[in-house]
Amino acid sequence: MAEITTHLWKERKICGLFLSCSVAHDPDRVTEGQFEVLRILRSMGFTGYIHLRLMPGANCHYIREAVELADRVGINLEAPNKDVFDALCPNKGGFNEAVLKRVDRIVYEVKRVEKEARKSRFGFGRSGVDTQMIVGAAADNDLEYVQVSEWLYKTQGLKRVYYSGFEPVERTPLENHAPCPPAREHRLYQCSFLIRDYDFTADSFSEIADENGFLPKTDPKMALAKAHRDRFPIDLNEASYHEILHIPKIGPTRAKRIIGTRQRRQIRCFKDLEQIIGAGLTREVSPYVELKDKRLTDF
Numbered sequence: 572m573a574e575i576t577t578h579l580w581k582e583r584k585i586c587g588l589f590l591s592c593s594v595a596h597d598p599d600r601v602t603e604g605q606f607e608v609l610r611i612l613r614s615m616g617f618t619g620y621i622h623l624r625l626m627p628g629a630n631c632h633y634i635r636e637a638v639e640l641a642d643r644v645g646i647n648l649e650a651p652n653k654d655v656f657d658a659l660c661p662n663k664g665g666f667n668e669a670v671l672k673r674v675d676r677i678v679y680e681v682k683r684v685e686k687e688a689r690k691s692r693f694g695f696g697r698s699g700v701d702t703q704m705i706v707g708a709a710a711d712n713d714l715e716y717v718q719v720s721e722w723l724y725k726t727q728g729l730k731r732v733y734y735s736g737f738e739p740v741e742r743t744p745l746e747n748h749a750p751c752p753p754a755r756e757h758r759l760y761q762c763s764f765l766i767r768d769y770d771f772t773a774d775s776f777s778e779i780a781d782e783n784g785f786l787p788k789t790d791p792k793m794a795l796a797k798a799h800r801d802r803f804p805i806d807l808n809e810a811s812y813h814e815i816l817h818i819p820k821i822g823p824t825r826a827k828r829i830i831g832t833r834q835r836r837q838i839r840c841f842k843d844l845e846q847i848i849g850a851g852l853t854r855e856v857s858p859y860v861e862l863k864d865k866r867l868t869d870f
Contacts, residue, residue, distance in 0.1 A: 573611035580619045587620025587642070588612070598628040606633070609640040620698070627660070628669040631676045638680040643698035643730070646673045648723075649705055651715040658709040659745075674702065678727050699730035706759060707751030708737035712784030714777060717762050721773040724766055732767075734759045758786045765792060768823055769816045793819045796859065804861035807838050818859045820852055839863050 572590075579585045590608060592601050602625060609621060623641035625634070627649075637644050648670055650656035656666040664670075681696040702723065704716060716734065723729040736751030765771040769792075779794040780786055787794050796803065796819050805814055807829055815826040825848050832838060832847050840862055845853045 572608045573615060573617075576612060576619075577615050577617050580617060585619070587622065589622040589624070590641075591624035592626065598626040599630050599633070601626050602629045602633050602637075606636060606640065613640065622698075622701075625673065625677070627673065628664040629673060631673065634673065634676045635680050638677070638684055638696040641696065643701060644677050644681070644696055645701035645703070646670060646677065647704075648674070648702045648719070650709070651704060651711060651719040655709045655711050655715075659705060674700070674723075674727060674729075678729075682728075699728070701729060701731040701733065703733035703735055706734050706736050706756055708745060708748060712780075713755070713759060713762075713786045714773070714780055714784040716759050717766070717776050718773045720759075720763050721766050724763075732763050734763070754788060755786075758788075758791060762786070762791050770813050771795075771817075790819070792817075803859045805859065806861045807844070808833050808863070818856055820855050821848075825852075837863070 576585070576588050580587075590605055592605060605623065605625075609623065612621070620643075621641040622643045622645070623637055625637060625644065625646045627646060629646075634644070649660050650658075650666070653666040656670070677700050681700055684695045704719075706716065720732045723732055734756050736753060736756040737745075737748065738750050739746050739748050762771075762776055766773065771792075775795060776786065776791060777784075778798055779791060796817065802817070805818070807815065812826055812830060815821060815829055816823065821829075828847055829838070829844075832843075838844055838847070841853055841857060844856075844860070844862070848856070
């Protein structure tokens with residue numbers, strides 16, 4: 572593994588390595604095997620990116636070395652709560668002990684390294700912590716995933732939450748379980764980014780979910796805007812960064828561009844806005860914004 576990775580890296584065919592593993596033996600034995608690969612890699616002069624996925628139940632004493640060897644460290648949460656975890660992963664240990672406790676420890680070690688301001692060409696958890704959850708393998712709903720994602724981002728400080736739609740596998744206990752629709756996984760990613768990058772809250776999505784806690788089959792940001800039409804249109808020259816982020820089709824980059832422009836001059840009409848975000852996008856956001864002089868537009 573180390574030789575192949577180093578060869579491809581030196582040939583500039585890859586930038587780094589994502590290293591995970593199944594739990595073929597006890598978690599500590601598996602983790603030692605992963606560390607052996609990383610130690611050899613680093614000893615061979617590999618300074619590329621390493622993303623290490625630890626096993627549930629791995630000894631907490633290994634986590635410090637994991638953070639020192641890898642750029643990003645994660646552990647699969649697998650499920651949004653204990654009940655779903657037990658149904659999905661009956662052989663991976665207890666949800667609180669095998670997974671949540673490890674998430675806490677990984678976050679602690681990354682913060683420790685940041686506090687010590689250790690400088691290195693590689694590793695030391697500089698790219699933070701991530702996790703992944705399986706969607707649709709047990710009795711669950713979208714709001715459960717959205718709520719735990721908010722906790723992971725806002726309280727635990729994770730950099731990324733991944734979702735993997737369930738796919739049945741033959742000769743396994745869940746081989747007859749229906750697969751997760753790809754659109755459901757996509758909607759969860761949209762909500763995840765809205766929480767992480769747009770300052771939305773998990774509670775806000777309950778306003779557009781159905782009585783069973785499932786999201787609508789539309790863009791959640793657009794659905795929220797339509798559910799709160801009383802908040803629009805907003806004045807782009809007065810609105811806060813947070814308010815601008817809630818406009819459909821406007822993300823952090825364009826919101827900052829709008830604020831930067833209005834600090835120099837007023838955004839008086841949609842022609843002005845076209846110069847900032849483009850003509851096509853201006854037409855899409857026009858129902859949600861208020862500008863002083865609409866007479867100078869074709870809208």
